[in-house]
Structure formats: structure tokens, C-alpha cells
Amino acid sequence: MQHFTSVLDVADPMGLVQKALAIKKDPFAMKALGQNKTLGLLFFNSSLRTRMSSQKAAANLGMDVIVMNVTQDSWQIEMEDGVVMNGGTAEHIREAAAVMGQYCEILGVRSFPSLTDREADYNEKIINAFKTHAGCPIVSLESATLHPLQSLADLITIAEFKQVEKPKVVLTWAPHIKALPQAVGNSFAQWLTQTDYDFTVVQPEGFELSEKFTKGAKIMHDQNAALEGADFVYVKNWSSYYDYGTVGKMEDWLINQAKLANTNNAKVMHCLPVRRNVVIADDVLDSKSSIVIPQAGNRVYSAQAVLQEILENA
Ligand code: AN0
Ligand code: CP
Numbered sequence: 001m002q003h004f005t006s007v008l009d010v011a012d013p014m015g016l017v018q019k020a021l022a023i024k025k026d027p028f029a030m031k032a033l034g035q036n037k038t039l040g041l042l043f044f045n046s047s048l049r050t051r052m053s054s055q056k057a058a059a060n061l062g063m064d065v066i067v068m069n070v071t072q073d074s075w076q077i078e079m080e081d082g083v084v085m086n087g088g089t090a091e092h093i094r095e096a097a098a099v100m101g102q103y104c105e106i107l108g109v110r111s112f113p114s115l116t117d118r119e120a121d122y123n124e125k126i127i128n129a130f131k132t133h134a135g136c137p138i139v140s141l142e143s144a145t146l147h148p149l150q151s152l153a154d155l156i157t158i159a160e161f162k163q164v165e166k167p168k169v170v171l172t173w174a175p176h177i178k179a180l181p182q183a184v185g186n187s188f189a190q191w192l193t194q195t196d197y198d199f200t201v202v203q204p205e206g207f208e209l210s211e212k213f214t215k216g217a218k219i220m221h222d223q224n225a226a227l228e229g230a231d232f233v234y235v236k237n238w239s240s241y242y243d244y245g246t247v248g249k250m251e252d253w254l255i256n257q258a259k260l261a262n263t264n265n266a267k268v269m270h271c272l273p274v275r276r277n278v279v280i281a282d283d284v285l286d287s288k289s290s291i292v293i294p295q296a297g298n299r300v301y302s303a304q305a306v307l308q309e310i311l312e313n314a
Contacts, residue, residue, distance in 0.1 A: 001309045005127055005140040006148055006190065013194045017155045020298070020305035024156075027060045027304065033311050034063030040104035041067045041141065044111040044126070049272060050141045050149065053299035054108055060304055061311065066104065079125060093129045101134035106310055113144035115179050115245035121145065122210070137310045147183045150271050151191040153302035157295040158197075158232055161267050166197055167231035168264070172223055173203035174255055174279045176237035179247040184271050185238045186213040193217055202226035207248055210241050223253060230263040235270045235280055256281035260289060267291045 003009055010016055023029075039058040041051065051067065058065045068074060077096050078089035085092065100107055109130050113121035121144040130138045140148055158167065171188055185201075186209055192199045193216035200218040201209065208219065220226040227233060235255045240246040254277070260266055268289045274280055284290055 001137075001306070001313055003131055003138045004148060004306045004310065005124075005131070005138060005143060006146050006187070007151070007194055009148075013152075013155070013191060016152060016305055016309065017159055019309070020152065020156050020301040021159065023304050023308065024298075024301045027301075030308055031060070031062040033308065034058065034061035036064075037062075037105040037311065038064045038066060038103060039307065040100055040107045041065060042100070042107060042109045043067070043069050043141070044071055044109075045142075047110055047141070049296050049299050050110060053296075054141065054149075054303045056300050057303035057307055060300070061307055063105075063307070068100075079129065093126075094133050097130045097133035098135060101136045104136060105314070106137045106139060106307065107134050108139040108141045109143070110141035111143055113181050113183070115181065115239055118241070118244040137314075139306060139310070142181075142183055144181070145183055146187040146190070147271070148187055148191070149299065149302050149306065150184055151187040152306065153295060153298040154188055154234065154269060154271070155191055155195070156298045156301060157269065157291060160294070160298075161291055162231065164231065168198040168229055169200070169232045169234065170226050170230040170266075171199075171201045171217075171234045171236065172226065172255065173207050173248070173253060174235045174237050175249050175251055175253050176247065176275065177249065177278060179239035179245050180237050182209055182238040182241055184236050185209050188234060188236070189214045189217055200226050200230075204248060204250055204253065206243060206246075207238070207240055208242065209238070223259070224262070227259060227266070228262045230266045233260065233263060233266045233268050235268060235274075237279055254279065254281060255284055257283045257287065257289070260284065265289075269295050272296055 075090035111126040
């Protein structure tokens with residue numbers, strides 16, 4: 001593996017899940033592998049889990065870490081090629097990425113979409129600019145359209161909690177008060193369709209994800225029907241892909257205990273952060289149904305498996 005920006009960068013996704021589970025049993029076994037190597041973590045947007053779990057994963061591998069909150073601490077970076085830079089931006093991504101590549105063996109990048117220009121967002125301008133100009137492996141810490149470190153942690157969590165070989169997994173849209181990226185939903189669908197699990201995506205009309213990522217999944221619009229018999233219910237809001245960036249507030253899509261009645265005693269997942277009683281009700285988050293905390297815990301082993309794979313192939 002050279003870069004890690006989607007499941008398509010991974011030769012054997014389920015093999016990587018098994019690798020992460022082995023790392024979880026013995027997290028310090030490869031402490032020498034990352035010695036004298038530096039991981040740069042670049043944040044264009046906020047983060048709790050990705051930031052802390054990636055630092056911990058790097059430490060477990062013996063790596064040094066440099067964290068940069070790009071939009072707060074650095075110069076304002078120009079992303080457009082061929083422009084006269086007489087405005088607010090002080091340096092170009094061509095220099096900025098190349099320079100950071102001089103200091104780091106691996107660079108992680110978090111950059112959310114604009115949610116105003118679908119074409120630009122889905123062209124993954126920022127993460128691709130890093131791939132082109134940094135001269136080192138790039139790891140997505142959630143790009144405009146995908147969050148593969150999250151999806152890998154999700155698959156690790158399902159592998160740990162599943163009671164049957166091929167569980168029924170339902171990704172359900174949930175309401176929100178703000179327009180959020182499609183990245184977590186896109187990425188989860190893209191990874192799940194690589195498994196032999198029974199996989200359904202359910203959302204209101206007009207909130208379907210891009211078929212590019214959901215091809216092979218069952219697509220439904222009736223939440224109660226979709227949840228029937230589910231072993232795992234993955235809850236996430238996203239704004240509209242087709243009416244790009246439109247927020248959906250349909251409160252009857254909130255996940256509460258009543259919604260879980262016809263599931264197979266389903267475990268409930270969410271990438272976090274989650275707004276309580278907007279997206280998921282207290283009666284679920286505070287119950288045994290919820291596995292969001294171990295799920296977030298697995299972000300360490302997801303990041304560690306990816307970093308280890310890149311270091312081993314360097
Ligand atoms: C982000 C999103 O929905 O993509 C990050 C989730 C990991 N969530 C929010 O902005 C609340
Ligand atoms: N799930 C996730 O990526 O969380 P953060 O945005 O806090 O990193």
C-alpha cells in the first residue's frame with residue numbers, strides 16, 4: 001500500500017481487518033518499525049478521535065508525530081493552479097505540500113468538502129494535490145468524499161461483535177440540524193460492499209448517496225422495513241448528494257429504542273461526534289445496544305494497521 005485514501009488502495013480489505021485485530025492483541029510488537037520516522041497530521045477541520053487515535057497509533061509504532069492545524073496555525077494556502085496570488089493566500093499547495101513532505105515520512109490530511117460545489121468536492125482536489133506534490137505516502141483523515149480510517153475501524157468492530165458469519169448490516173440516514181458531508185456514509189458503503197455481509201442503505205427520497213459508492217448494496221426508503229432483522233444499525237446523517245449540500249431535518253428518522261424493536265437485538269454504531277436526541281436518542285446511546293465507544297476505540301488499531309502496512313512497504 002502506497003497511499004490510503006479509499007478501500008481501493010487496499011489489496012485485501014478483510015486481511016487488513018484481521019491484521020488490525022492481531023495488532024490490538026499485541027500493540028507494541030512493532031515499536032522499532034517507526035523509529036526515526038515522522039508522521040505529519042494536517043487538519044483543515046476539527047477532530048477529536050482522528051487526531052488522538054492517529055497520534056496513539058504512531059506512538060505504538062515508535063513514530064514521532066507533528067500535528068498542524070493548517071487553517072489556524074499555518075499560512076493561508078492557495079489551492080488553485082495558475083492564479084496571481086495577490087489576495088489572501090500566502091503560499092501555494094505546490095510548495096506547502098512539498099515542504100511538509102520534506103519533514104515527514106507519512107502525511108495524514110483531513111479536509112472536508114465545501115458542500116457547495118459538488119464537482120470540485122468529488123474531484124478530491126486537496127487530497128489529490130497532496131498526493132501529487134508531497135512526495136510521500138498520504139493517509140486520508142477524512143477527505144471531501146471518504147473516511148476510510150473510520151470504515152476500517154467500523155469493520156474491525158463488526159468483526160468483534162458479530163454473532164453470525166454474515167450479519168445483516170443497515171446503514172440508516174438520520175436527521176441533523178446542519179449540512180454534513182457524505183464521506184462517512186460513502187466510505188462505509190464502499191467498504192461494506194467489499195464484504196459478503198447482507199448490506200442495506202436506507203434514506204429518505206432525495207438523500208441517496210452516489211451510486212459510485214453504494215453499487216452492490218440494497219437501497220431502501222422505508223426505515224422500519226429496512227431495520228427488520230438487522231444485526232448492526234449504523235446511524236449517520238449526510239446532506240443531499242443530488243440536491244447538493246441540502247440539510248435534512250426529518251425528525252421521524254431519529255434512532256430510538258422503539259425503532260430497534262424489530263431488529264435482531266441490533267448493535268448500534270455511529271462514527272461520532274453525535275448530537276444526542278437529534279440523531280440518536282439517549283435511550284439507545286445509554287443502553288447495551290450502543291457500541292459507539294468500543295467502535296471509537298478501534299480507531300487506534302485501524303490507524304496502526306494502515307501506518308504499519310505503509311511502513312512495511314516503504
Ligand atoms: C463530520 C462528518 O459528518 O463528516 C465528521 C465525522 C467523523 N461530522 C461533523 O461535522 C459533525
Ligand atoms: N469519527 C471521527 O473521525 O471523529 P473526529 O472528527 O473527532 O476525528
